[in-house]
Amino acid sequence: MNPPPVSPAGFWKRYVAYSIDVLLLSFVCQLVLTIVFAIMGLNDDSLVPRLLAMAADPEALDTDAALSLLTGLWPLLWRMSWISTLVYALIAGVYFVGMESSAWRASLGKRLLGLVVLDGQGQALTPWRAAARFFAAALSWLTLNLGHALAAWTPSKRALHDFVAGTRVEHANPTQTTMPAWAWAFLGLQALLLFGTVIVLSVALALWLTAVGLV
Structure with missing residues (x-):
């Protein structure tokens, strides 16, 4: 049996596909976080107008009031930040691992661009390899996106997390590669x-x- 033809996807195609996925995930995460924050009592809408008032006219806010506002703000922002990160990681993990190890072999964004994610032998990903790819993506982010930029520089068009997880992003139809x-x-x-x-x-x-x- 002949191996499938190699047709690596370019950086910009991958970027557009990921942007679409992020838009979808952001919408879902926002809905979930709205519910979670309401349950945890973290949706204090009064802070926003108070901060805007302080920025617009800082002299009108005395030092004690400003200090009190900031003292209450930082713990709230910290809790909201780690909860938001956790919720996004969980939802994104289920989404990418599930989609890329499915019969589609791609997230919705990649499918719209005609892309698939394969292993080093050109086969569909197992859930374990898809999970490894998702967690390895943290390395591409931690390198200030240089890991993602490898997809533009390397002949195989593979990002850092693709090298780590042993995966690659290809065109589903090698005869249709234009953006x-x-x-x-x-x-x-x-x-x-x-x-x-x-x-x-x-x-x-x-x-x-x-x-x-x-x-």
């Missing part, structure tokens, strides 16, 4: 949103610094 037009449009939209966010935050920071007399 669809909608995926390029999706990339362009992300770039515009990023650029717009940087501009808005820069202007907001400049206005705030001017308001408090620091510039």
Whole structure:
């Protein structure tokens, strides 16, 4: 039996696929976290307007009030941060491991881009190997995304977690390897949103610094 043809997926295709997965996971996680925070009593909406008021007019808030606000804020943010991380890790783990070891051999994002995840011999992943790939992805994040960037540099288009887990991302149909037009449009939209966010935050920071007399 001849091995399947090797057709590694490029970096940008993988990025678009992952972006789609993250959007889906973010929506699900937000719903779950809203319920979890409500049950744990961590949805104190009064903190946001108080923080905005302090930022808008810091001189109107005395030192004791500011210290009291920050003292109550940091423990809350810490608890919300680790709970959010845990919830995302659990949901994402079930999602990626389940999807990539299924008959589809891909997450929803990868399937939309015509990609599949295979082992080193070109076979479907077992749940154990899919789990190893998911946990190995932490190494790609811990290297400040250099592990992900390997997919753009290496001839095999494999990221660091692919090397560690013995996996690779391939085109399901080796004759269809081009990026669809909608995926390029999706990339362009992300770039515009990023650029717009940087501009808005820069202007907001400049206005705030001017308001408090620091510039």
